[in-house]
Every structure is written in structure tokens, then in C-alpha cells.
Amino acid sequence: MMPSLYEETKSEIKKIIDTEVESICLTTDMWTSRVNDWYMAVTGHFIDKNMVLQSFLLECCALDGGSHTGTVLAQELRRIVQEWNIEEKILIVISDNGSNIKYAIEKCLGWRHFSCYAHTLNLAVQKALNNEDISNIICKIKAIVSYFKKSTIGWDKLKKYQQQAGKDVKRPLQDVSTRWNSTYYMLERFIEIKEEINSSLSNLNPGLSLLTPHEWVVIEKLLLVLRPCEQVTKEMSGQKYVTGSAVIPITTALKSSLVELILNDAEPLPDEVEKVRTDLFGELVSRFSSLENNRIYTVCMFLDPRYKLYFENEATADNTKKNVIGLVTNLIREAEATTGRDNQIDQPTNEGNYERGDIWKHYHKKMQNIRPAGTAYSRAIVEVQRYLDDKVVNINESPLAWWALNKNSYPHLAKLARLKQNALATSVPCERLFSVAGNILSERRTRLGVRKVQQMLFIKENKKII
Structure with missing residues (x-):
């Protein structure tokens, strides 16, 4: 049944592309499965006749185990767009900052390319956080979070203190190195339950270093600097609403928020946090310096009645x-x-019975x-x-x-x-797709063949729009 449903779905998507798609934005990314198979996904995004932004999966193909050079990736991308007959309709292609995929899109294929906004912002934040003072504090917090995750006694004690304080019980969150947002969420949760954490560690005495009063202040102020970045990342990661038109104005707003932070705050920021703020502002200026030279996004912004x-x-x-x-x-x-x-x-029109001869x-x-x-x-x-x-x-x-x-x-x-207006700002649609793929190709279903995985993903992602 699955191959039949796959072909039926593919036929319906082709009809939509032929009749509705006049301009298409592509996003692409790569993923490694649990069994070390490499996949490359390509999603398409267009605006239909009713002015609704639509998205579909073109293909999630398995790559050979060899070197994934720009030339190899370009061949796969060209094959996919030619199969769907959309080469002349491509507006722009969004990917991460990997040198091989950028080379494939820009040099080999000559398509317009934009590096994923969320990925670029992620790099800017990680660079700004990469200083010794902040890193030491974050390492201490990660060690404490790890303790509560591994120790049943520690977690029971922390949970008990939260209940006694009349709070909703919340677990400490651990960050993930590839996503700076997770560092923000870890610090935010840590501040929310800081009193209970201090009380638990003081009673348990597990040999962990407690944060000093100054370090607690640093974390609280650091969250003020990171919060606008977290908000921007969430807003720009959508695929059901336009995001390309917001690239320029939201970058302006983000830089302004970092400036206003020191103007509106009654107390000066700690030196460690001020360094992060300054470095982050510099990274934003450097990495997004050419946005207003990008004609696709300037036109997108002009055509958005919110910005003009x-x-x-x-x-x-x-x-x-x-x-x-x-x-x-x-x-x-x-x-x-x-x-x-x-x-x-x-042509002249006749009015009544009068006729011009x-x-x-x-x-x-x-x-x-x-x-x-x-x-x-x-x-x-x-x-x-x-x-x-x-x-x-x-x-x-x-x-x-x-x-x-x-x-x-x-x-x-x-x-x-x-x-x-169908130009997206991020390649997040592909990342969401790989989250779905991870659920399909789970630990208990690692023997699913590559072809079956491709068909299941294609059907799941595309059935909802036909």
C-alpha cells in the first residue's frame, strides 16, 4: 500500500506545482540517522492563489557514504529540481553555513542563496558567550544540573523544596552544545528554582561548588542580554507565516534592544555581562552587515505592509x-x-442602437x-x-x-x-523534518530500509496539503 500511496501523493503534489507554483523558495539540510545513513532533505515553499503560504517536501534522499563535497550535493539538488521541473521557478535557497552546501548552491548551481538566519544568530551568540568568566559559571551550572539529573536523592530533595515553597515542580534543564537556546533555557530554569537548588545542595553537601552571590547576579543580567535573541530565534523559525520580510527589521530591532539595555537599566551591567553584550552587538553588525544589499529581502520587506x-x-x-x-x-x-x-x-463599443460606421x-x-x-x-x-x-x-x-x-x-x-514573499529566513523546516525522521527511524525500528523511510516522510509531510 505504501508505494501506491507514495506515487499518488507525488502525482498530486506535481499537479499543485504545475498549476499553483509561480515562485518557490527551497530549504535544504543534512542529517545522520541512528544507523549512520546520510540524508539530504529539500523542502519547497510557495504562496497559493488565495495568498496562503504553503510548504511541502520535495525529497529526503539518502546520500552515499563517500565524501559529501559541494559538487556531489549540487548534483543531487539539480536532480531533484529537474525531476519536479521547478528550476526556472526558484527564488532563493536557504541552508546552513556549511562550506560544501554553500559552494554547491552558489558556485556549482548559480542559485541565489541565503544562510539560515537562526544558524547565523546561533553562531553569533555562541561566539559572544565564549569568554572565560562566563564559561566558568556555565560549567558550574551544568555540573549542578547533571547532578540533579543523575542523583535520585538529589532530585527528590529538590522536588520536596519546590513543593514546600508552593511552586510547580520543575526539573533543571541541561543545555545542548549545538543549540544556544538550550543554554538560555537552562539558565532561565536555574534562576526560577535557585532558592530550592541552594537549599538542596546545602543539605546534601555533594561536593559541588555553589554559585556565589555575584555569579547569581551575572546569570540574571546575562538572561536580559540573551532574551531578545531567544525571542528573535523563535519568531524567525516559522514556516506557516512569512519570515523573509522580517529579516532586516528584526535585526534592527535586535541591535536596538542591546543598546537600550544599558540606557534603560538603572544599574550598570557586571563587567562579564557587558563584555557579552558588546561582543554580541559586534557579531550582529559583522554577520548581518550585508542584509540591506540583498534585493530579495529588501523587496520582501517593502512588500510587507507592516514595514514598507x-x-x-x-x-x-x-x-x-x-x-x-x-x-x-x-x-x-x-x-x-x-x-x-x-x-x-x-475596439469601439456600441451604446444603445447608435453605431459608428x-x-x-x-x-x-x-x-x-x-x-x-x-x-x-x-x-x-x-x-x-x-x-x-x-x-x-x-x-x-x-x-x-x-x-x-x-x-x-x-x-x-x-x-x-x-x-x-515566500522567501523564508531559516532552514528550520528541514530540521523539523529530521525530528520527524528521528521518530520514524527510532531505536526499535532501525532496520527500516532507506526507501521506506523516504516514502513515509514524503507521505506524512505532503498529505496534509493535498
């Missing part, structure tokens, strides 16, 4: 506006060429070759300016829902939004 011209650089705002006017002009000309309006005037043949012959210069360009300017003059919508509103309501008022801009 919310650029730090006025020259970038002006250039983006000119770029959008040019894109809209092209859309108008394409529409006119399709309907024949570019090379002929409208052959005496107007000369008029029609003369006027059909007269086309006002710049008509498409002028109409583009008017439509773009009316859009800019319209009110900016609330930050919590859906830009695609707004376009669905206003597509008749701004027909060409709405079409452009459908072509551009």
Missing part, C-alpha cells in the same frame, strides 16, 4: 522603491502583452499605433505610491491576509508579493 520603507539607510529605501517600480512596470507590460493591449486599442476606419488605423510613452511605468509609480501612502498595518497582522483583502486595489503589487 522601515530601512535604516535612506539610500537603500530609495533604491528599493525604484527596484519595486521597475518590477511592477515589467508585470504591467507582461499583462498588456498577454491581453494585446500593448499593440492595439480597445466605416467613416472611422481611418481613425482606428491611425490610433492603433499610438501608444503613450511610459504608460506602464507611470501606472507602476501610481500603484506603488498609493501603497506607500496607505496606512502601515499592525505588527501582529498577517501580511498575506492583508494582500488577500487588498489585491484588487494593488493588483500588480499583490502579484509581486505572491512571487517574493
Whole structure:
């Protein structure tokens, strides 16, 4: 039954791609299974005719055990997009910062590429946290968390103190080296139950070093620095709403929050935390310095009614506006060429029983070759300016829902939004897919064949949109 359902699902997805997809954003990532099989996943994201962002899995293919060079990955990516006939529809491809996948996408295939925003932010935070003072404190906390996870006596004591304090019982969380967010959650939970942790360790005397009062202050202030990064990561990791348009404004907001932290805080930050704040700000400036040079994301931002011209650089705002006017002009000309309006005037209409006869043949012959210069360009300017003059919508509103309501008022801009707003900011959809794959290829089902795993993932991810 599974091969049959797989082929049926694949056929339905191909119909959707042929009829609905005009522009597609791809995300890709790699994963190693429990049995050391390498997989590469490719997901596609487009906006349908109802202005709803849709996602599907193109393929999760097994890679040979050899070297996964950029050339090898490029061959697999080319094979997948050619099989689905979407090579001419690719808007942008999102991946992590791995040199091999970047080389494959940018050099071998020549596609537009963007490094996963969440991954880049993760690298920036890890770099900022990599100083001796902060690392020592985090290591002490990890040792304490590890103790409570391994010791039944320790956990029972900690649980008892939480119950006596009238709190909900919460376990300490351990961080994962590949995800800085887990470090944030570990520190946040540690602060929530700090009194109970201190009481438990004091009574148990397990030989662990307790945090000093200054170290507790450092952790509390460090959370203030990391909290905006955690919020940004969560917001940018969505795939059911547009994220590409928020890349530039949310980076601006994140940098501003780090500056306001020292302006609004009554007490100065401890030296260790101030160093993290300064280093993190520098990493953000360095790693995201070229965002406003990326035309895909500047156009995405312009076409989001929540942001429009919310650029730090006025020259970038002006250039983006000119770029959008040019894109809209092209859309108008394409529409006119399709309907024949570019090379002929409208035929005369009869009103009532009055009819203009052959005496107007000369008029029609003369006027059909007269086309006002710049008509498409002028109409583009008017439509773009009316859009800019319209009110900016609330930050919590859906830009695609707004376009669905206003597509008749701004027909060409709405079409452009459908072509551009599907650009995602992260490759998180592939990471979520691998979480599903980990549940399928579990410890008790490690003998599942590669082909079966591929089919099960494909069916599970794609059945929900057909």
C-alpha cells in the first residue's frame, strides 16, 4: 500500500506545482540517522492563489557514504529540481553555513542563496558567550544540573523544596552544545528554582561548588542580554507565516534592544555581562552587515505592509522603491502583452442602437499605433505610491491576509508579493523534518530500509496539503 500511496501523493503534489507554483523558495539540510545513513532533505515553499503560504517536501534522499563535497550535493539538488521541473521557478535557497552546501548552491548551481538566519544568530551568540568568566559559571551550572539529573536523592530533595515553597515542580534543564537556546533555557530554569537548588545542595553537601552571590547576579543580567535573541530565534523559525520580510527589521530591532539595555537599566551591567553584550552587538553588525544589499529581502520587506520603507539607510529605501517600480512596470507590460493591449486599442463599443460606421476606419488605423510613452511605468509609480501612502498595518497582522483583502486595489503589487514573499529566513523546516525522521527511524525500528523511510516522510509531510 505504501508505494501506491507514495506515487499518488507525488502525482498530486506535481499537479499543485504545475498549476499553483509561480515562485518557490527551497530549504535544504543534512542529517545522520541512528544507523549512520546520510540524508539530504529539500523542502519547497510557495504562496497559493488565495495568498496562503504553503510548504511541502520535495525529497529526503539518502546520500552515499563517500565524501559529501559541494559538487556531489549540487548534483543531487539539480536532480531533484529537474525531476519536479521547478528550476526556472526558484527564488532563493536557504541552508546552513556549511562550506560544501554553500559552494554547491552558489558556485556549482548559480542559485541565489541565503544562510539560515537562526544558524547565523546561533553562531553569533555562541561566539559572544565564549569568554572565560562566563564559561566558568556555565560549567558550574551544568555540573549542578547533571547532578540533579543523575542523583535520585538529589532530585527528590529538590522536588520536596519546590513543593514546600508552593511552586510547580520543575526539573533543571541541561543545555545542548549545538543549540544556544538550550543554554538560555537552562539558565532561565536555574534562576526560577535557585532558592530550592541552594537549599538542596546545602543539605546534601555533594561536593559541588555553589554559585556565589555575584555569579547569581551575572546569570540574571546575562538572561536580559540573551532574551531578545531567544525571542528573535523563535519568531524567525516559522514556516506557516512569512519570515523573509522580517529579516532586516528584526535585526534592527535586535541591535536596538542591546543598546537600550544599558540606557534603560538603572544599574550598570557586571563587567562579564557587558563584555557579552558588546561582543554580541559586534557579531550582529559583522554577520548581518550585508542584509540591506540583498534585493530579495529588501523587496520582501517593502512588500510587507507592516514595514514598507522601515530601512535604516535612506539610500537603500530609495533604491528599493525604484527596484519595486521597475518590477511592477515589467508585470504591467507582461499583462498588456498577454491581453494585446500593448499593440492595439480597445475596439469601439456600441451604446444603445447608435453605431459608428466605416467613416472611422481611418481613425482606428491611425490610433492603433499610438501608444503613450511610459504608460506602464507611470501606472507602476501610481500603484506603488498609493501603497506607500496607505496606512502601515499592525505588527501582529498577517501580511498575506492583508494582500488577500487588498489585491484588487494593488493588483500588480499583490502579484509581486505572491512571487517574493515566500522567501523564508531559516532552514528550520528541514530540521523539523529530521525530528520527524528521528521518530520514524527510532531505536526499535532501525532496520527500516532507506526507501521506506523516504516514502513515509514524503507521505506524512505532503498529505496534509493535498
